[in-house]
Amino acid sequence: MPQVLDPGKARTMDEFIAELRLLKAWAGNPSITEITRRIHRDWQRAGRPRGEWPARSTVGNCFQVGRRRPNSDLLLAVVQALVGTDEAVLSVWRQTLRAVLGEAEAAARVSAYDRLPAGLPAFVGRTGLIARAEVSLASGRAVQALALEGMAGAGKTALALHIAHRLLAGERTDVPVLFANLRGSAPQAPPADPAAVLETFLRLLGTTGDRMPYGLDARAALYRQLLAGTDALVVLDDAADEEQLRPLLPGIPGCRTVITSRCALTGLGGATRLPVPPLAPNDSFELLRATAGADRIAPDVGAARRIADLLGHLPLALSVIGRHMRDHPAWILGDYYREPLITLALEDGVRTALSASDARLPKGARRLLRLLALHPVQEIDAAAAAALLGEPSAAAEHHLATLTTAHLIEPTAPDRFRLHPLVHAYAEERLCIDEPASRIHQALVRLLEHGRSRNAAVRPETRTIGGFRLPMPRQPAETAGETRLPQHVRAGRVLAA
Known part of the structure; x- marks a missing residue:
């Protein structure tokens, strides 16, 4: 089937009409009068009463965008008038129209x-x-x-x-x-x-x-x-x-x-x-206390503040963990070290929220978001992003701008960006689901070569990714807030497959 006859990429009614216009051009660009004549002929053969036959202006409106309540019966009649009686082609257009109208119906529920x-x-x-x-x-x-x-x-x-x-x-x-x-x-x-x-x-x-x-x-x-x-x-x-x-x-x-x-x-x-950035540290602590309860936080205020730091002071994550503290009194605050803490926050709402933002990204920006998980949790520039992607800097800059617009990365200075800790954790989860280990390895090699070419002090360490032990840039020095965490947590993170 010629590509122009495949409307499957249409997701909205306007996109469906755009495909219909292409179909008209593919069919030799017959006039609206001729299309109307063909529909009248087909409907007469089908035994439909003359009172149902569409006027020329009604058929012409089928090619206009911005329509809210299209006549699906007439739209399919237009398709048949353009392609003939090929049931395989008609079936594709019929299924696409049903999907598009279902989307429109869902959008109309407010x-x-x-x-x-x-x-x-x-x-x-x-x-x-x-x-x-x-x-x-x-x-x-x-x-x-x-x-x-x-x-x-x-x-x-x-x-x-x-x-x-x-x-x-x-x-x-x-x-x-x-x-x-x-x-x-x-x-x-x-x-x-x-x-x-x-x-x-x-x-x-x-x-x-x-x-x-x-x-x-x-x-x-x-x-x-x-x-x-x-x-x-x-x-x-x-x-x-x-x-x-x-x-x-x-x-x-x-x-x-x-x-x-x-x-x-x-x-x-x-x-x-x-x-609207994440909360200031003191406000972050207050939200955690308001959600968990003052009595729950009082035994170890220092641990509560470290928990807020590890969550990047994100209100949704703080509320999730605060509710978990409130509902699980057997957990002492020291139990909320990095791995279970991040997992709990992602599992109970943060992952869903980030996934919704991620799903609306174009393909290139989505891939870069995942590859950014290979970079330590610190600032990255367009050149390093280009190295990860294996693409020109202009392409990396475009993808970084898209991620910035979606508030999935944050600009910190001209040409420098960073991921929120929970966005970094989400990207780590998705990396080995969406990228094969061979491509991950290639991205890491390019990143290391980029570091050497810039005379950066990049000493490789290894991390387990998709079952492979691969070299990667060493993590930045631990912050003071992390030094009290258990040693097995601070020793390094394992990417979840």
């Missing part, structure tokens, strides 16, 4: 409410961020939109809800409040369709079904009209990208919007972007 979610998680610290957020959302500003960006598990949603509650405190009770989970990083569901979110928002604002606009732009216009002069507060949690967000932004003076996203929303003009 979680949107006229109130903030109940059951706030434990919240500590962030004083500076809160102050900056309140300045950006102060009355009188032309556009009052705040985007909180950060890695998975950084506590963006908790911070957004904390800010939202502070904004509402003391305000009049009739201020409209809208909240939507946009599922930008949900592991088991596609990002929410903004048209579906707007439909729910409009219904919450009093729009009846007979007044509901059909198109995305018309819904966005009515949404902004209804919010004008209301001082509404809109919270858009877990945004996928700017394209999903733009129709949902009120863009009206007085209306405040708080956004969270794992992506860097560089194209979101007019919004104040605030990075």
Whole structure:
């Protein structure tokens, strides 16, 4: 089957329409009138009544992107008009259309409410961020939109809800409040369709079904009209990208919007972007104590602080381990040395969160993320990343930029980056699952040669990777916080296959 006749790569309705346009070109680019004539002929042979035959304009609309409720029966009729009665080809297009429409149906299921979610998680610290957020959302500003960006598990949603509650405190009770989970990083569901979110928002604002606009732009216009002069507060949690967000932004003076996203929303003009890093060490300790209980932490405060350090002060991981401490009183704090600690944090939520971010990466960036696990937990530059990949520096720089945008690596200086300890641990897990040992060995050899070429003091040690003992750059000196850990833990880590 010619490649142009294989629509299997389509994941959205717009991508399916793009493939349909290519099919039309492959078929000799017949006119819409000719395609309509063929459909009429086929449907007449099938005995379908003339009243069901599509008009020429309806057939032409099948090639337009941006359609929310396509007629699948007619789309398949267009395919048949272009390829004939080859059932094998028609079957491929039929299966792809079913998959695409299933994805569209899932995207149309939204979680949107006229109130903030109940059951706030434990919240500590962030004083500076809160102050900056309140300045950006102060009355009188032309556009009052705040985007909180950060890695998975950084506590963006908790911070957004904390800010939202502070904004509402003391305000009049009739201020409209809208909240939507946009599922930008949900592991088991596609990002929410903004048209579906707007439909729910409009219904919450009093729009009846007979007044509901059909198109995305018309819904966005009515949404902004209804919010004008209301001082509404809109919270858009877990945004996928700017394209999903733009129709949902009120863009009206007085209306405040708080956004969270794992992506860097560089194209979101007019919004104040605030990075949400892991917690400061003291706040990290306080969150661990608030989750585990003060009595649980009191016997060994020093160990609790080392645990927070090993978790990279990530709020999600701290909450996971705090709950484990609370529910497992037989574990003393000394039992939470590195290996079980990292395993517990990954097992009970952090792995899932990081995997969702990882799954949305392009292939090259995903491979680099795994190979970065071969580098010690310290800064890396584009040249070392290129050595790991065996690709030109320009390609490595592109992949590093992608990982930075997804907040899976952190820039520390021009052309220097580092992984969060838990991202490094996740990459170690995935490395031997996704990369064969032979390619891992080749990457290590290239990294060692790169170190020698730069006169770096790289002394090889060995680590077990996929059952092989392979040379690799020596780990950096242990930090003071790790010196009290058991010797068998500090002696070196084994990559999990």
